[in-house]
Amino acid sequence: MILDLYNCDPKIIRSKKKILEYIDKICDLIKIKxxxxxxxxxxxxxxxxxxxxxxxxxxxxxxxxxxxxEPENIAYLNIFSYKPFNExxxxxxxxxxxxxKKFKKQVIFH
Amino acid sequence: xxxxxxxxxxxxxxxNKKIKFAGVHLIAEFWDGEIIEDSKKIEKILIGAAKAAKxxxxxxxxxxxxxxxxxxxxxxxxxxxxxxxxxxxxYLAVDIFTCGENTFPYKALGYLKxxxxxxxxxxxxxxxxxxx
Numbered sequence: 001m002i003l004d005l006y007n008c009d010p011k012i013i014r015s016k017k018k019i020l021e022y023i024d025k026i027c028d029l030i031k032i033k034x035x036x037x038x039x040x041x042x043x044x045x046x047x048x049x050x051x052x053x054x055x056x057x058x059x060x061x062x063x064x065x066x067x068x069x070e071p072e073n074i075a076y077l078n079i080f081s082y083k084p085f086n087e088x089x090x091x092x093x094x095x096x097x098x099x100x101k102k103f104k105k106q107v108i109f110h
Numbered sequence: 111x112x113x114x115x116x117x118x119x120x121x122x123x124x125x126n127k128k129i130k131f132a133g134v135h136l137i138a139e140f141w142d143g144e145i146i147e148d149s150k151k152i153e154k155i156l157i158g159a160a161k162a163a164k165x166x167x168x169x170x171x172x173x174x175x176x177x178x179x180x181x182x183x184x185x186x187x188x189x190x191x192x193x194x195x196x197x198x199x200x201y202l203a204v205d206i207f208t209c210g211e212n213t214f215p216y217k218a219l220g221y222l223k224x225x226x227x228x229x230x231x232x233x234x235x236x237x238x239x240x241x242x
Contacts, residue, residue, distance in 0.1 A: 072132075076189075
């Protein structure tokens with residue numbers, strides 16, 4: 001599932017702690033199992049645009065990843081799981097967690 | 111890779127005709143290709159794919175499953191490239207997400223095709239962050 005969240009809460013997408021909390025909660029909620037620690041990196045500190053966090057979390061069912069563009073307050077989330085999950089729960093939770101005003105989702109079945 | 115290097119993420123908007131979007135996400139499926147289960151080789155391939163796309167690799171992780179299957183990701187200044195393999199089905203799931211004007215996701219895809227030599231490929235292109 002590919003989920004683009006627009007007009008997110010600027011404080012939340014700028015918080016490493018909150019992003020790590022999101023990873024824990026979404027995994028629990030849609031019953032996927034984390035495998036190891038999340039990789040999380042911050043880019044573009046010296047730039048007035050384009051800076052933000054990116055994360056990648058291995059899960060036993062594949063992976064979840066996210067990229068956050070702070071100047072635009074956009075979150076790009078990707079949940080790739082061979083195990084079926086409730087996409088509505090994932091979208092609702094993600095939208096609420098990042099307080100997004102708009103979102104666009106696409107579900108692709110392999 | 112220099113872990114302390116501060117990298118600038120690629121510019122936000124790409125103008126494609128009249129549509130603005132942040133980046134291109136390619137979701138590809140490789141069938142009946144070469145099975146590569148060696149972590150070091152997968153790392154090298156991920157770096158090669160990133161370079162082919164003119165991307166900046168920042169962090170890489172590869173995990174080998176028991177008894178088979180491998181997952182690898184390279185985090186980029188321009189998003190990420192990941193691979194998930196299921197040798198038992200002779201299947202590889204490829205994810206190439208790059209942002210910015212000066213990145214070439216199809217070059218990364220071409221590079222991966224050369225490495226894995228799949229007999230069958232399916233590719234879906236998604237423009238991420240399209241303006242409302």
